[in-house]
Amino acid sequence: MHPQEPKDLHELMERAHNMAGISLGSLAHELNLTVPENLKRDKGWVGQLIETQLGAMAGSKPEQDFLHLGVELKTIPIGPSGKPLETTYVCVAPLTNIQGHTWEASLVCHKLQQVLWVPVEGHRSIPIAERRIGTPVLWQPSPEQQALLKQDWEEIMELIALGKVDSITARHGEVLQLRPKAANSQALTQSIAADGTMGLSNPRGFYLKIAFTQDILTQAFG
Template sequence: MKVEPKSEQELFQRAMEVAGISFKELAQEAKLTVPPNLKKDKGWVGQLIEWHLGAPAGSKAEQDFKHLGIELKTIPISYTGKPLETTFVCVAPLMGIQGLTWETSHVCNKLSRVLWVPVEGEREIPLADRRVGTPLMWTPSEEENAQLKADWEELMEMIVLGHVEKITAHHGQILQLRPKAAHSRVLTEAYGVSGKPIMTLPRGFYLRTQFTSSILEKHFF
C-alpha cells in the first residue's frame, strides 16, 4: 500500500502515472492476483486503483481521500469512451432521516470533488489486459449540483413518506435509487406508508450513465 498523497496535485499525478498501464502490471506491483472475471470480485478494480493511489482503507461513508476532500470513482468505459454501467455513490439511509438536508448528505459529500479514473470495460478484453485511462478531477457545476439536489430531495421525500418500494429506476433525472444487496435475503428497516417500520432491501444511490457520459465528454472531447 502506498502512503497517502499529501495534496490534490500529488494524487492526480499518481493517477496520471497509472494511465495506459494494464491491470496485470498494476496487480503484479501490488502483489494482487487478477481474478478470471469480475462476477465474484466486483470491487477488485477499485481496490487495485486505490492501492496505487494510496487511498486509506476505512469507512466508505466518507470520501476515499477524506483529508483532501476527494472521492475516487473508477468508471468502466466502452471502446467509444462511453460509461458501461451506472456509478454507485453510497448506501441510502432509510431510517432516522428527519432533518437530513442535501448539504449534509453523504451523496453531496461524496460528489463534491471526484477523481474519475476511466478503465477499459469491454467484456471481450481479458481482465488482465485491460488498461487504465486518463483521469480527470471534477467538481459539480451549479447546474449539475442543482439537479443532483432535486433528484436527492425527490427520492428522500418518497422514502420519508413510506414509498421506498414504489421507487423505480425511472425516478431521478441523473441520480437514481436501486436495491443494493448481495442477495434478496439481506433486508433492512425502512418507513412503511403507515409510518411503522417495514423490512426491505437496502438501497443505494447511483449516477445514471447519461450523466457520467456527459462529464467525460465535457473534459475529453
C-alpha cells in the same frame, strides 16, 4: 510495499496520471496482487486495485476516499466508444431516521463535492489483465449539475419518508437513481412503512446514471 496516502492534490493527480495507459495486470503485478478470473465474484476488485495504487485509506467507511484532500475516487468502466458501461455507485441510502435530513448535509453531496474519475477499459471481450487504465479526470459539479443532483435526492428522500421506498424504480431521477444494494434480494433492512411505522425492505444505494457520467467524461475529453 503499498503506496502511502498522497500528501496533497498534486501528488494524487501525478500518481493518477502515471497509471494512464497501464494494464490492470501490470499494476497488479507491481503491487503483488492476483488478477481474478472474472469480476462476477470480485466486483469491486478494479476499484480496490486503483485505490491501493493511489493510497486511498477510507476503505468502506462513509467518507471521501481522500478525506484530507476532500476527494472521492471513482473508477468507471468504459466501452470502446468511451461511453460508461454501467451506473456509478455513490453510497448507501438511509431508509430510517431521516427527519430533518438536508441535501447539503447528505453523504451523497459530501462524496460528490470533488471526484477523481479513473476510466478503465471494461468491455467483456478484453481479458481483465489486459484492460488499460485511462486518463484521470478531477471533477467538481457545476451549479447546474449540483441543482439536478439536489432535486433528484430531495424527491427520492421524500418518497422514502412517505413510506414509498418499494415503489421507487431506477427510472426515478434525472441524474441520480435509487437501486437495491445487496448481495441478494433476501437481504432486508428497516425502512419506513406507508403508515409511518417500521417496515422491512431491501437495502438501497444511490447511483449516478450513465448519461450523467458520460457528460462528465465528454466535457473533460471533448
